[in-house]
Amino acid sequence: MAIVLYAPALALSQTTGLNIWLSVVSIGVICTFYSSVGGMKAVIWTDVLQALVILVGLLASIIQGCLITLGGFKRVFSIAYEGGRIEFDSISPDPRTRHTIWSLLIGGSLNSLSTYGFNQTQVQRYMCVRSTRGAKQALFINAVGAAIVIILSSFIGVILYAYYAGCDPLTAKRVSDVDQIFPYFVMDVLGGKPGLPGVFLACIFSGSLSTISSGLNSLAAVIIEDVYKGLMRRKLSDERQGLISKIFSVVLGAVVMLLTYVVSYLGSVLNAALSLFGVLSGPIMGVFFLGFFFPQANRHGGLVGFLTSLALQLWIFLGAQITKNQMKNVRLNLTIDNCTEPVNITTILTSSPIKRDPLIDFYSVSYMWYTPIAVLSVLIVGLTVSYLTRPHKPNEIDPKLLIPIGDACCCCLPKRIRDFLRCGVDYENYFQEKHAYESDVEMKETHLYDTSKKHSFSSNTASRTLSVTDANTKHTSSSNVVSPTPSLTNRNTKRKYPSNVVSPTLSVAKNGDVAYDNSALNLADEESLKTRF
Structure with a gap:
């Protein structure tokens, strides 16, 4: 800030x-x-x-x-x-190059994910x-x-x-x-x-x-x-x-x-902002990844991995700030040949060689790679410490707290590989339960929506009928309006709905009735789904 x-x-x-x-x-x-x-x-x-x-x-x-x-x-x-300011083919694998296709795709994606996810x-x-x-x-x-x-x-x-x-x-x-x-x-x-x-x-x-x-x-x-x-x-x-x-x-x-x-x-505001963002947010995202994808990780691994990654990132960042005068100038060539006003430039020449830091190449890593380095260091150190300090057993972890990376990102992989990436966690029962629950919620929403449409139609029909009746009998129920009887069986699928679906008791619509509002129930279903899965 x-x-x-x-x-x-x-x-x-x-x-x-x-x-x-x-x-x-x-x-x-x-x-x-x-x-x-x-x-x-x-x-x-x-x-x-x-x-x-x-x-x-x-x-x-x-x-x-x-x-x-x-x-x-x-x-x-x-x-x-x-x-030379527009380049679309910079594919250099050198991590010291400030902006390349790889640094923008990998580092930029992780930076955005860190911003909007964690x-x-x-x-x-x-x-x-x-x-x-x-x-x-x-x-x-x-x-x-x-x-x-x-x-x-x-x-x-x-x-x-x-x-x-x-x-x-x-x-x-x-x-x-x-x-x-x-x-x-x-x-x-x-x-x-x-x-x-x-x-x-x-x-x-x-x-x-x-x-x-x-x-x-x-x-x-x-x-x-x-x-x-x-x-x-x-x-x-x-x-x-x-x-x-x-x-x-x-x-x-x-x-x-x-x-x-x-x-x-710190020099350039943009460079400093993105560098510090990678230094501080990268280790945090690494801890989340450690918990999402690896059920064996424990609290000791998460803490040690976070502190190690943070120390490594601060070392790189502070080293880059201290030795920035020894680094290669990343700015492209500029000229002052077309300046209309006289320009006074002073150049200081020295014959003594500048002592080069032996870790200058390490400090010269592009700031776009800070977040990937932080995440990778958390995962390596965190898993190592977790295995050394009694890792969690896969059957001890609730599957809803984990993300099966093979199913989420590479669903087309063979089942054997996806099972390997699940790290021993039984997701099959969880997926079945989740699918059944979502189907129940969808059926309840569909049923309530159909009931709302029927009730609204009945209300409009009753209003039109009452409008042509005698003023003395306008509050009497019309004989040609049939109150809809909600059924717990879907007309198209013939499937029974869950017993916990409460069917509203509908009466003959009267003048001034409004359509049944099921938005609150829909919201309750959605919130229940969010907290359970």
Whole structure:
């Protein structure tokens, strides 16, 4: 979160000239205030509004920079291709190469899975939805929106290179950090358009505040549930829990603002953010994988594997920060030949050789591989320690707590291989029970839906009949309306429904009756299925 706070402070400092640390404090105070006062509801609604602002800011930058200033998409991509900025065939197996097809497919997939599968800020959002189906729908919608934002952001990077292809602002000393190039571009191109620089700032601030507010809220919730309640060992009232949550949010906000000073020495914001994400979230995901796929794993293996993986990741990350001056420069060639203003560049030459760290190749691993390395180290160490400290027997584990990787990912594999990947767990009875339960739920929903349609039809028929009767007898049941008698046998399949299905007793419909609403029962069935399987 400190990295996310530092990024908009850089943008605000570049566009307004405001001191960067004053920007950090002002942004941090605002975000901490509405996160602690408003709670999760305020976080979600502000995220919705901020997402719209982000899209508007990105589109404004693309339209002005690409279509109006540079002359269209064709020219932008032509300049980027000639400069070697567009590559689709980078298949180098070298893990030190920053971006390759393999690092993006493997590392990027695991990073996304860690974000949406095991991140507290995301899981907290899932729990705000009424059902599992609603959470899945929200996740699919988010995937589309996230893809759009990533594509637009990447295209803005192409526009920046095309605009400054002959005069790099960083080399020309017009900006002091690579993260200030986009704000510099906005003031250079959009500065003369009233309102557009403000739209850009709102875009940057929205992305930052959205992430920080979610993080503060989720961290406060975790501390209360897992730390405070565990130490106090007593149940808290809702009012007291809300007060403690606000206090923790304020304290965490202050800590985030202090950590921003450390972040300022980490170099590129994007690189630092993704690196730290892999360092911290990779071991957590590894522990989940260890428990999901390997029934022999125990708590000792999970704990030792997590700590070992975390130590390894911190070693790589800190080593990369200490020896980054000895590493090969990953930036492609840039030029200042087309700069219209004179540029003063000072080059320091030294005859003494730079001492090279013997582990420099180890530290040079691309940040995209941090998460895969973390997961793999947890699995190796965790399984080893588990086998040395009395592993669990497969028949001691409830199958619903495990994921058969062979059945989930490779269902077309031969049965012998799938049985081997099940690690001795008997999933057959579990699958049969689950299938039978889901069939029962589906039949209940179908039966209740058919009953609802019949009742609605009966109600409409009764209303039409009563409308033509005498006013004195309009409350009398119509003789030509037959009350439907629900049956526990499906007309098409002739299968008996479970005995626990409660059939509603229907009477002759009267004027003003409404259709039978079975949404609550459907929701109850779905929640029961979610907790059982």
